[in-house]
Amino acid sequence: MKTIKSKTSAKLAMIAMAGTLLFTSCDREEREQLKAEADRLEQKLHERDSAFNSIMNVMAEVETEIQEIKEQENLIANNSNGDFASQSKDQMVSDLQRINNLIDNTNEKVKSLSSKLENSNLELNAFKKRINSMMSDLKERETAIAQLKEEVETKNNRIAELNTEVESMVTRVQLQTETIDVQNQELIERERDLNTAYFAVDTEEKLREQGLVAKEGGFLWIGRTTELRADAKQDKFTEVDIQNTKRFYIDSDKIEIVTEHPSDSYKLVNEEGTVKYLEVTDPSEFWKISKYLVVSVKG
Structure with missing residues (x-):
């Protein structure tokens, strides 16, 4: 057990x-x-x-x-x-x-x-x-x-x-400016041409020698007159500004104005029997016919 x-x-x-x-x-x-x-x-x-x-x-x-x-x-x-x-x-x-x-x-x-x-x-x-x-x-x-x-x-x-x-x-402005400049220059040149005249004073003999004047017209050397030659060279003249030049000195007792100008547009100023200068009294009339003033003096 x-x-x-x-x-x-x-x-x-x-x-x-x-x-x-x-x-x-x-x-x-x-x-x-x-x-x-x-x-x-x-x-x-x-x-x-x-x-x-x-x-x-x-x-x-x-x-x-x-x-x-x-x-x-x-x-x-x-x-x-x-x-x-x-x-x-x-x-x-x-x-x-x-x-x-x-x-x-x-x-x-x-x-x-x-x-x-x-x-x-x-x-x-x-x-x-x-x-x-x-x-x-x-x-x-x-x-x-x-x-x-x-x-x-x-x-x-x-x-x-x-x-x-x-x-x-x-x-466009440049072109216009150039055109205006050209036109202005043309106007200046034109105005200068309009206001430019040519003056020469000397004896007839010397004027002929320089080719400025010649005897024209007449018959058999009778009645011939001294006249400005058409082919006269401008560099033989004295260039003048007609706006500023009124007196042209001559200083001679006997003169002949070869170029044609109205007699009532100028006067000759004498001193002691001598023509001292030509004075323009009416420029527009004086230079109307010719822009040349040629005076022949007796030597």
Whole structure:
């Protein structure tokens, strides 16, 4: 009887030991599973935090760039409202190109931001709304910049037209100025010709020697008169301005006025029996018939 009880007790002890070992083994596996799950959750939280920070950084960059685009756009819009020179026009075109590049870069960042948000498994509707707002804002900026480009191009074309018109006007003015200069010169020369006369005084013999006068008319040397030669050279005369010259000095007691002039348009001034000078009293009448005054004196 004692032997049976002893065997039973031994079996119970072995069962209890086996149960304890089984319980201990199960508890360790469960702890390991829980630790692995905790590690996985911690890694996921780390990835989520990293994605969140990355999204926030890119979003801040995008918002800053959009603000810069707006400021540059306003600056160019204000400058394009007035007249601008070639240098500012070229600068404006360069600025517009730079803004275009900035918009392209910002668009790429927004696409990257949207992709990161989709891959992050973050259910943040506010982020999505902000990204959609950014994309809409960038679209508006693209439209505004396109309009500015069109305005600048229109102004460039208008400036080119105005430059052509100005060049044409300058050419016309230059031609008119040249024509006026020529006409003025012609008037000056004509007035000078009208106011220029030629005077010669000497003995008849010397006047003939110089080719200024010749005997004309008469018959058999009777009744011939001394007259101005048609081919007399002007450089043999003294050139005078009829507006400023009224007296022609002769200083001879016997004279003959070879050229024809109305007798009431001049007078001979005598001093001590000598004709000192001829004074023109009516220039328009005196020079009407001839612009030459030739006086022959007796030596």
